[in-house]
Amino acid sequence: MTAWNIRPIASALWRNRTGAMLVAFQIAIGLAVLVNAVYVVKQRVEKIGRPTGMDTANMIWVSSSGFAKDFDHDAAWRADLAAIREIPGVKAASMISNIPLSGGGSSSGFEPKPGQDTTESVPANTYLVDEHAIAALGVTLAAGRNFEASEILPPIETFDSAPQAIVTKAFAKGLFPDDPNPIGKTFYDGLDKPIAIVGIIEHMHGAWVGWDKLDHVVLFPRIDNGPGSLYLVRSEPGRRDAVMREIEAKLGDSNPDRLLRWVRPFDYFINQSYLDDRNMAIFLASVTSALLAITALGIFGLATFNVSTRIRQIGTRRAVGARRMDIVRHFLVENWMVTTAGVVAGCGGALAVGYWISTKYELPRLDLYYLVGGVLAIWLIGLAAALQPARRASTISPAVASRTV
Amino acid sequence: MFGYYLELAFRNLKRNPGLTALMIGAVALGIAVCVVSMTMYRAMSGNPIWWKNDVLYAVTMDFWDPDEDYFDSKPGLPPQQLTYNDALAVYASDIPKRKVIMHKAVGIVSVDGQQVKPERVLTRVTTKDFFAAFDVPMQYGGTWTDAADTGPEPVVVISRKINDKLFAGANSVGRHIRWNDNEFRIVGVRENWMPLPTFYDVNNGSLEEPEDVYIPFGWNAALEIYSAGNTNGWKPEDIKTYRDFLNSENIWIQMWVELPDAQSHDRFKAFLDNYATQQKSGGRHARKLNNRLTRPDQWLVDNEVVGNDDRVLVGLAFAFLAVCLLNTVGLLLAKFLNGAPVTGVRRALGASRRQIFMQHLVEVGVVSTLGAALGLALGAVLLMGLRALYTMDPNDAAGTQALAQVDMTSVVTALALAFFATIAAGLYPAWRIGRIPPASYLKAQ
Numbered sequence: 001m002t003a004w005n006i007r008p009i010a011s012a013l014w015r016n017r018t019g020a021m022l023v024a025f026q027i028a029i030g031l032a033v034l035v036n037a038v039y040v041v042k043q044r045v046e047k048i049g050r051p052t053g054m055d056t057a058n059m060i061w062v063s064s065s066g067f068a069k070d071f072d073h074d075a076a077w078r079a080d081l082a083a084i085r086e087i088p089g090v091k092a093a094s095m096i097s098n099i100p101l102s103g104g105g106s107s108s109g110f111e112p113k114p115g116q117d118t119t120e121s122v123p124a125n126t127y128l129v130d131e132h133a134i135a136a137l138g139v140t141l142a143a144g145r146n147f148e149a150s151e152i153l154p155p156i157e158t159f160d161s162a163p164q165a166i167v168t169k170a171f172a173k174g175l176f177p178d179d180p181n182p183i184g185k186t187f188y189d190g191l192d193k194p195i196a197i198v199g200i201i202e203h204m205h206g207a208w209v210g211w212d213k214l215d216h217v218v219l220f221p222r223i224d225n226g227p228g229s230l231y232l233v234r235s236e237p238g239r240r241d242a243v244m245r246e247i248e249a250k251l252g253d254s255n256p257d258r259l260l261r262w263v264r265p266f267d268y269f270i271n272q273s274y275l276d277d278r279n280m281a282i283f284l285a286s287v288t289s290a291l292l293a294i295t296a297l298g299i300f301g302l303a304t305f306n307v308s309t310r311i312r313q314i315g316t317r318r319a320v321g322a323r324r325m326d327i328v329r330h331f332l333v334e335n336w337m338v339t340t341a342g343v344v345a346g347c348g349g350a351l352a353v354g355y356w357i358s359t360k361y362e363l364p365r366l367d368l369y370y371l372v373g374g375v376l377a378i379w380l381i382g383l384a385a386a387l388q389p390a391r392r393a394s395t396i397s398p399a400v401a402s403r404t405v
Numbered sequence: 406m407f408g409y410y411l412e413l414a415f416r417n418l419k420r421n422p423g424l425t426a427l428m429i430g431a432v433a434l435g436i437a438v439c440v441v442s443m444t445m446y447r448a449m450s451g452n453p454i455w456w457k458n459d460v461l462y463a464v465t466m467d468f469w470d471p472d473e474d475y476f477d478s479k480p481g482l483p484p485q486q487l488t489y490n491d492a493l494a495v496y497a498s499d500i501p502k503r504k505v506i507m508h509k510a511v512g513i514v515s516v517d518g519q520q521v522k523p524e525r526v527l528t529r530v531t532t533k534d535f536f537a538a539f540d541v542p543m544q545y546g547g548t549w550t551d552a553a554d555t556g557p558e559p560v561v562v563i564s565r566k567i568n569d570k571l572f573a574g575a576n577s578v579g580r581h582i583r584w585n586d587n588e589f590r591i592v593g594v595r596e597n598w599m600p601l602p603t604f605y606d607v608n609n610g611s612l613e614e615p616e617d618v619y620i621p622f623g624w625n626a627a628l629e630i631y632s633a634g635n636t637n638g639w640k641p642e643d644i645k646t647y648r649d650f651l652n653s654e655n656i657w658i659q660m661w662v663e664l665p666d667a668q669s670h671d672r673f674k675a676f677l678d679n680y681a682t683q684q685k686s687g688g689r690h691a692r693k694l695n696n697r698l699t700r701p702d703q704w705l706v707d708n709e710v711v712g713n714d715d716r717v718l719v720g721l722a723f724a725f726l727a728v729c730l731l732n733t734v735g736l737l738l739a740k741f742l743n744g745a746p747v748t749g750v751r752r753a754l755g756a757s758r759r760q761i762f763m764q765h766l767v768e769v770g771v772v773s774t775l776g777a778a779l780g781l782a783l784g785a786v787l788l789m790g791l792r793a794l795y796t797m798d799p800n801d802a803a804g805t806q807a808l809a810q811v812d813m814t815s816v817v818t819a820l821a822l823a824f825f826a827t828i829a830a831g832l833y834p835a836w837r838i839g840r841i842p843p844a845s846y847l848k849a850q
Contacts, residue, residue, distance in 0.1 A: 018738060018833075018837075019735050019738055019739060022731050022732075022734055022735040022738070023731075023735055025731050026728045026731045026732060026735075029724050029727060029728050029731075030728065033721065033724050033725075040717070065513055065525055067513035067515075067523060067585055067586055068586055069586045189641075190641030191641045191643060192641075259513060259522075259523050259524075259525060261525055276714060280714050280718075283718065284721070287438060287721055287722075287725055288721075290434060290438070290725070291724070291725050291728055294431055294434065294728055294729055294732055295728060295732075297427055297431070297732065298728075298731070298732040298735055298736070301424070301427060301732075301735060301736050301739060302735060302739065304739075305739035305743065308743065309742065309743065353720075357717065360716070360717065
């Protein structure tokens with residue numbers, strides 16, 4: 001231990017403790033922020049990256065609004081979809097009532113048994129679709145079959161279901177936990193109308209990214225009510241943008257009784273839904289980096305100051321036989337002590353902030369691995385910031401000891 | 406003397422350009438991050454109608470599912486909206502000075518004989534007091550009459566934005582537009598207005614721009630208008646027609662009242678309770694009596710318009726400012742102590758402690774002023790970056806642009822905070838340097 005000269009370094013540090021304490025304080029805050037920021041950012045990145053079950057990269061949404069008094073919804077959507085299917089590069093085109101992952105949609109509760117007992121109610125995102133939807137969404141049917149064209153029901157005014165449905169595996173499991181393949185089974189809507197499961201989708205996301213029942217989806221075979229309609233188009237891989245331009249050109253003026261509101265890639269809606277999560281991650285990451293950079297500059301400043309006020313002492317030490325290595329080590333050890341003092345205080349701060357965040361976001365408590373990683377990172381940053389001043393100190397010539405000034 | 410100190414300060418700062426840049430940069434960065442976070446926080450959480458906070462009330466009643474609370478996380482809080490029939494019944498009261506029932510819809514707007522493309526606009530279906538209750542500024546004309554609400558008469562108020570587009574900004578009162586292919590006569594043009602957040606309807610994101618078209622409430626039944634905001638129901642009901650929908654337990658109407666004094670508040674509350682009790686005795690509900698009149702500030706809290714993210718960001722911003730200021734204190738201290746021999750000479754030549762203290766404080770002032778100026782510029786750049794982060798579609802960025810409009814109050818607050826914090830941070834080093842006994846530094850010379 002004597003080789004490291006802990007005692008004299010510590011006492012030298014104590015004589016100029018104010019600056020060291022200021023830096024230690026910065027390090028404490030830096031550690032508390034770093035550990036928790038990394039934790040929150042990781043949660044957000046994982047949330048954004050969840051698989052959607054759909055071929056999102058090649059999907060396009062088209063919105064059309066009929067406004068004329070004599071607007072013919074039925075003729076309009078049929079003509080529009082036929083025109084879209086003629087465009088080269090279009091794999092499938094379908095009519096769907098809402099856009100998944102967009103933050104807008106419908107949901108209802110369903111029950112495995114008829115009756116007014118709502119305690120077993122299982123909620124799901126509901127969509128009205130035609131027989132092309134499975135192909136256009138790019139979802140995988142795990143069991144059962146798609147809707148037949150003859151099964152698609154005409155639009156109705158009110159919020160209604162249909163006697164058949166294709167559902168996601170997660171929803172089926174919520175309804176019938178003991179049946180791995182409930183094809184043909186019947187479940188019930190709020191008015192006790194029976195609905196038969198004809199197909200099961202492996203995985204698909206519904207409307208609200210913040211909902212824990214996001215993967216509960218029910219598709220009903222029904223054309224959505226006019227006068228607005230929403231078309232889903234799936235292009236061949238890589239041809240999405242070309243297909244979008246074609247759709248705009250073809251549908252823009254094809255029908256004067258309606259307005260082609262927009263043609264947008266699916267990513268537009270997904271990005272919008274995750275916008276806050278993404279921005280929070282970006283903001284946290286940049287502010288945390290800036291904070292660590294400032295802290296590193298503080299460490300650098302303190303070390304530089306310590307070197308510049310001790311030039312004569314360093315010269316003297318060199319003159320009486322200290323090697324360059326000893327000088328470097330002196331400043332690094334001194335700096336390490338400051339960093340460690342900050343880290344010890346910062347651990348308490350990190351846990352306190354972590355507790356606050358876990359109650360705010362209802363997240364599991366901060367994992368201690370993050371704290372260990374954060375401590376290591378801070379030590380490394382501290383070491384790196386002090387390296388240059390320490391090396392400069394070691395180049396001080398022993399001759400300065402003999403000068404008077 | 407001050408001029409001399411100022412000159413000394415600049416000379417000292419020039420002597421160590423690296424250190425000086427570091428200090429000013431740290432202050433600037435701290436201020437910039439605080440300005441950005443506070444603008445964001447204000448945009449999300451400020452009460453945009455604070456001057457009427459004591460007279461405006463959101464009206465809520467609990468006719469929700471007897472078996473389940475409306476808000477899982479806040480049991481006991483009634484839903485934010487009313488059923489159509491409840492809203493109409495309560496609207497009939499003449500106790501409030503002003504009363505508003507409303508919801509959001511969408512419509513396609515066009516003008517006969519004009520080459521402007523039909524446009525889809527958000528529309529507020531509301532009653533005549535909307536503009537007066539929320540102090541909405543008007544460019545031309547005004548609101549409609551009571552008779553227009555019940556008639557309903559085909560009258561409309563449009564936004565200045567739409568007026569600029571359709572009528573090139575001219576006074577369009579008396580002219581006509583088509584809304585979903587029905588002719589409406591313009592009675593007023595709303596001046597640009599951007600309450601942040603849109604407190605009066607918190608259903609669909611609180612940073613949305615207010616609607617561009619306003620039509621009388623009576624058109625709901627006449628044109629069978631559904632809500633483009635939230636419609637929530639709990640009761641399985643067989644709804645076949647629009648009439649069924651209006652009579653259902655679905656909630657989709659927002660209601661606000663203006664009650665100028667405590668007496669009218671109590672009378673209106675009694676009226677509400679009386680109405681709800683009547684409904685219950687009519688066999689409608691098993692839920693306990695829970696009617697509320699909520700002021701705007703509490704309303705924003707109840708509806709969690711202030712998100713958790715915003716609070717975390719503000720916490721982060723202050724942690725950041727703290728680090729920046731600690732850094733500055735450390736650097737100032739180092740710098741002053743570095744110049745201690747010179748100070749020693751000054752003291753020996755007769756400068757008092759107080760004069761030394763003042764001299765160094767002027768130097769601190771220079772650093773904090775430069776830092777604040779740079780921080781403001783940096784904050785403006787960061788806010789532009791923030792706007793880019795929140796802009797998905799350049800044509801559809803109205804709400805987020807408002808977010809990035811630098812709010813003068815928050816800039817002044819952040820600046821004052823940072824300026825005084827830096828001065829406070831400089832007090833200790835300036836004091837410390839004044840305490841140094843001159844002899845110890847003169848000896849070595």
